[in-house]
Amino acid sequence: MLEKPFTMVAKTSFGLEDVAAEELAQLGALQIEKGIRSVSFKGDKALLYNANMWLRTANKILVPIHQFPIKDSDDLYNQIKKMEWENIFDVDQTFFIDAVVSSTIFNHSQFPALKAKDAIADRFREKFNRRPNVEKFNPNIKINLYINQKNSCVVSLDSSGDALFKRGYRESRSEAPIKEDLAAGMILLSGWDKKVPLLDLFCGSGTILIEAAMIAFNIAPNLKRAEFGFFNWKDFDSQLFNKLKEEAIANKKFTNTRIIGVDNSGRVLGMCRANLKSIDLLDKVSLKISDFQDYTPSTEPGIIISNPPYGERIGDEIEALYTDFGDTLKQKFSGWSAWIISSNMEALKNVGLRPSKKLKLFNGSLECKFVQYEMYQGTKKMHKTENAVND
Known part of the structure; x- marks a missing residue:
């Protein structure tokens, strides 16, 4: 065919x-x-x-x-x-x-x-x-x-059947998850070198953490899927597919890369653990229950990639949350690079830091900005601005 x-x-x-x-x-x-x-x-x-x-x-x-x-x-x-x-x-x-x-x-x-x-x-x-x-x-x-x-x-x-972001590993989902393909795209766009620690301060059910772990350890994202559309084609070559799947399994490379997730909900962290366990990564990711403001990094500087609440989903006090997030970056994360995705442009201004990069992405139907803040070590380059994000 x-x-x-x-x-x-x-x-x-x-x-x-x-x-x-x-x-x-x-x-x-x-x-x-x-x-x-x-x-x-x-x-x-x-x-x-x-x-x-x-x-x-x-x-x-x-x-x-x-x-x-x-x-x-x-x-x-x-x-x-x-x-x-x-x-x-x-x-x-x-x-x-x-x-x-x-x-x-x-x-x-x-x-x-x-x-x-x-x-x-x-x-x-x-x-x-x-x-x-x-x-x-x-x-x-x-x-x-x-x-x-x-x-x-x-x-x-x-050839795919179900959409490819349905990886087959998700056992549980929090109230405001992002799709797996977007999470992976954010990590790849960030330029993370897989050597420095990766931290998610709003880890939820763990989508960013799991996608980061699969990138770091060279795990094919759809290795766990039970079926693809091409399985049902007359010319499906099962021998070739099984050979490629065996090669993918053999190509996993576990390293000492630090991947850390923080969330203030024990229930949500339980979901995260279930998802990590379903893909055999529970022992590769560190989880901590904490408000993001109270978390103090114990590693060398690395990269933060997070999907904080937008406001469309949780409503009240969103601007205060973003202000606290910016203050936390300034006080505790010198030398780190922080990336967050948000559809709330007004709330982003409350971070109080000048972004070094702004990329347009979509989380489902929501238009978002994927924003980077470079927390320069030992300098005063963390410029505060009332108009941090402009369309």
């Missing part, structure tokens, strides 16, 4: 395209091209499997299998029906079509998805006198349909 090298598309979040492209380069991808929330590349089946297993900042890996212009809905139906779907999956398997449409022909995505579904079902019925069933929530085969403003249609297979 797949001739090599073939084109693939890694879907990612806004602001993580450069990081995803670098990850792909490290995996040996060819002809890497960055788009908006996506990175296209070329490679073979081994790269497809490795991209799903190893990419930390991707949500999906799509494999385009056909592209064509369309004139109307009947044209879409006929073009989809011509495709040899029986070479991709069996009539006994279920499928689902996810359509993304910005076309002049269709007003919404449901109608073209329905036409494509009918075309695939009719092809199977004509060949086998039976048709595969549609399953929305857990289909064997996911198909992506993209129709652009020029009415060009791209049909892709979703």
